[in-house]
Amino acid sequence: MSSSRQVRGWLAVAGLACLAFAACSRSSSSASGASGVSAPAQAQVPEPPPAATTGGFDGGRAYRHVQQLVAIGPHPPGSEGIRRAQAYIIEQLKQAGCPVQEQDFHASTSAGTVAMKNILAKIPGTGANTILIATHYDSKQMEGFVGADDGASSTAVVLELARLLCPRRGSANLWLVFFDGEEAFGQWSRIDGTYGSRQLAASLALGGELRNVRAMILADMVGSFNLTIKREANSTTWLTNLIWETAARLGYAKTFINDSLYIEDDHTPFLARGVPAVDIIGFEVPYWHTVDDTLDKIDPRSLSIVGHVLIEALPEVEKRVR
DSSP states (O other), rough: OTTTTEEEOOOOTTTOOEOOOOTTSSSOOOSSOOOOOOOOOOSSOOOOOOGGGGTTTOOHHHHHHHHHHHHOOOOOTTTTHHHHHHHHHHHHHHHTOOOEEEEEEEEEEEEEEEEEEEEEEEEESSSSSSEEEEOOOOOOOOTOOOIIIIIIIIHHHHHHHHHHHHHOSSSEEEEEEESSOOOOOOOOOOOBBBBBHHHHHHHHHHHGGGGGHHHHHEEEEBBBTTEEEEETTTTTTHHHHHHHHHHHTTOOOEEEEEEEEEESSSSSHHHHHTEEEEEEEOOOOOOTSSSSSOGGOHHHHHHHHHHHHHHHHHHHHHHHHH
């Protein structure tokens, strides 16, 4: 993930304390060690499963979104690169028929005041309750860092979800949210990092809309080869269980595994305000926060798995929050 996230975590099993810095405010792993994920030796990009087998989610289309975001180059907050990323996301949402809202704000950081922008696609439902599906799209402030997995992979998944979800009308209002400023400018802390998610949570609370937000699903770093996603221990139990049960039912129990880790990420400001939230993140990769987080680390099959799980889990979340 980008530089704004630092990971603080404690190994859940051995009682070992382990502090790590993560672009998505993630923490370290639990029982099992780092997975040593790497791309296969062959240069050819693997074929994702047909969209007809993954609830309509097209992993190939999602992969092409990653390609386009990586081609922009580094895009930390306030940069020319992030303005190009914003333009790309907004254009893709409009092409999908999504109603787009831009939330411009200025964040006070260790690097000074930085202009930032959250991007929201608000899909109206038939009821009053709201569900958020979110990602961050900024990259870490590091020369040469393009964030193929840390930022681009989850952004691509939510963009492909937009194609499927914007034409629908469910019982809940559905907001697809693209956060700016997830990465820290200095050392990760609760005041350096998660600028976009803190801004949105605070503005919703101030406007009285937060009470209607009944679930928040965050995706982050979901594109690696041999993807494994552990249960984030800060996340809301019923929402985590629902997603993991959906994954198991679809045959993805080897991807959504039952080990746990602690992570602070863009879901944290919502948890702090009482909103049920879950973080879906494949954190244990050797290229995290390095310039090696490049396109060759992305497997379209992993994008398909996460997209399929979210598509299938959403109706169950809607039922739960009615």
